[in-house]
Amino acid sequence: MLRTATHSGPVVTVTFDDGATTRFHAIWLRDNALDPETRAPGNGQRLITIGDIPADTTVGNTRVVGGDLEVTFQPEGKTVIFPAGWLADHAYDRDRPKDAGRTAPGLTTWDSALAPPGADWNAVHADPRAKRGWLAAVAEFGFARLTGGPVEPEALLRVADLFGYVRETNYGRYFEVRTEVNPTNLAYTGLGLQAHTDNPYRDPVPGLQILYCLENSAEGGDSIVVDGFRAAQRLRAENPEGFALLAGHPARFEYSGSDGVCLRSRRPMIELAPDGELVAVRFNNRSSAPFVDIPFDRMEAYYQAYRQFAAIIDDPAMGVAFKLEPGESFIVDNTRVLHARTGYSGAGSRWLQGCYADRDGLLSTLAALELAQPEAAE
Template sequence: MLHAATHDPSVVTLDFANGTRARFHAIWLRDNALDPETRDPGNGQRLITIGDIPADTSVSAAEVVEGDLRVTFQPEDKTVTFPASWLADHAYDREMSHAKGWIAPGITTWDASIEAPGADWAEVHRSTAAKRAWLAAVAEYGFAKLTGGPTEPESLLKVADLFGYVRETNYGPYFEVRTEVNPTNLAFTGLGLQAHTDNPYRDPVPTLQILYCLENSAKGGDSIVVDGFRAAERLREENPEGFALLAGYPARFEYRGSDGVCLRSRRPMIELSPDGQLIGIRFNNRSAAPLVDIPFDRMEAYYAAYRQLAGYIDDPAMGVSFKLEPGESFIVDNTRVLHARTGYSGAGSRWLQGCYADKDGLLSTLAALDMTQPEAAE
């Protein structure tokens, strides 16, 4: 609730009942007006362009009415009401400086001490609250298991159906993870794999990966997940100059594993937004192409930082390990969480299927559940 509002032609200053104060520019308020001529009442999309707003837009009146803000804009002589709660949620008059590598609210970094979050197949299909909790775990921790599922091939597609759509690649809608003769990818052998993010040679990368177990009687083949954000945090804390190198210069990745396919990308191993937020990790030694974008006099220091980051990723104290049983699966945020596996023998059988999906679908489903079923978020 608002306590008071003052204004000049270009700025409205608000005092909230909780004692906080925030300023809003006239042009910002006009652009974000909530009236039906500015925004569609059904989908909330804006109905005007920036060019439709007069360049000399100003505020001629601003007052508190029943705890909310009522503003009149000139030269349109247009009056709009803004709920106080909406203004509080969208206030931008605040300190915005962050240390490089800051992590968004709602994300929790972790190491091997965490208990793997998970949910039951039947529960997430039956209960909105269970489904919401499972999706929220992926959003917060970057991974979660799903147990008690069916063991029929393509069951992983039903996992993606819970929140979005499968992203098809040159591997098809999904791929098999089992020992093959003359494999096109090392993932299709019994070799152990270092923790990595998948498909760093794509731009954009698939943002979610689902791995689903159908058979697993082979000795070994345990799955391991590592929080790449936590590894980057450690590097930033212990070697800030090395962190800046891996974030400041692009690495290169390439895949040419089958006829007609040559995928390449040029992205940093540690990706930051323009305001320094940690938003992505790309780490895959098998797909790394020669580094050619680092200055000569920084190359040795870059490799030292690369080695240091790899050491954190390989540290047993960083990884959560589990062996998937038939009907179990896990989902990882492929922009953050690295996955690995221990080697396994030819005795017995190990058959997993994998597919990719997009994180925006998961986050959209989660946000929609929070809006339509707020009790599920409590």
């Protein structure tokens, strides 16, 4: 609820019941007006362009009505109500963090001490609350397990159906992860794999990866996940200059292991938003192409930082390890969490299927569940 509302030219100042005060510009309020002539009632999409708003927009009058803000804009003479809760949620008059390498609100970074978050297959299919909790774990930690699923090929596609759609690639709708005689990718061998993000040679990279276990009687073959954001934060703490080098210069990645396929991208190993927030980590030694975008006098320092980042990622204190049983799966945020596996022997068998999906589908489904179940957050 609002206590007071005043205006001076193009600026509105409001005070909430708790004493907090914040300011809004007239042009911002007019652009974000919630009336049905400005935004479609059904989907909330804006019905006007910025050019439809007078350049000399200012505030003619403000008052508090029922605890909410009423504003009359001039020269249009248009009056709009802004709910107090909406204003609080969208306040921008505040000090902003400036430290490079910080994480977005709601993310929790972790190391080997984390107990792997997870949920039960039947529960997430039957109970929206369980599904919400599972998706929320992926959003917060970047990965989560799913146990108790059917042991049948293509069951992983039903995992993707819980929140979105499979992203098809040159590997198909899904791919097999098991030993092959003439593999086109090292993932199809029994070799151990260093922690990595998948497909850094794509632009954009697949946002999510699902791995689903159908057989796992071989010795070894444990799955390992590493929080790339925690690794980047460690690098920043231990070597700020090295962190700046990996974030400030593009690396290059390439894959051309199949006929008719030559994928290339140019992106930093540690990607930051313009305001310094961590956006993504790309790390895959197998798919790295020659680095040619680092100045000559910084190349040695870049490689030193690259080596240190790799050592942090390989540190056992960073990884969470677990062995998937048939019918179990896990999902990783491929823009953040690296995954690895220990090597496994030829005795027994190990058969996983994998597929990709996009983060926006998961985050959209989660947001819709949160709107439908607001009491679950209390």
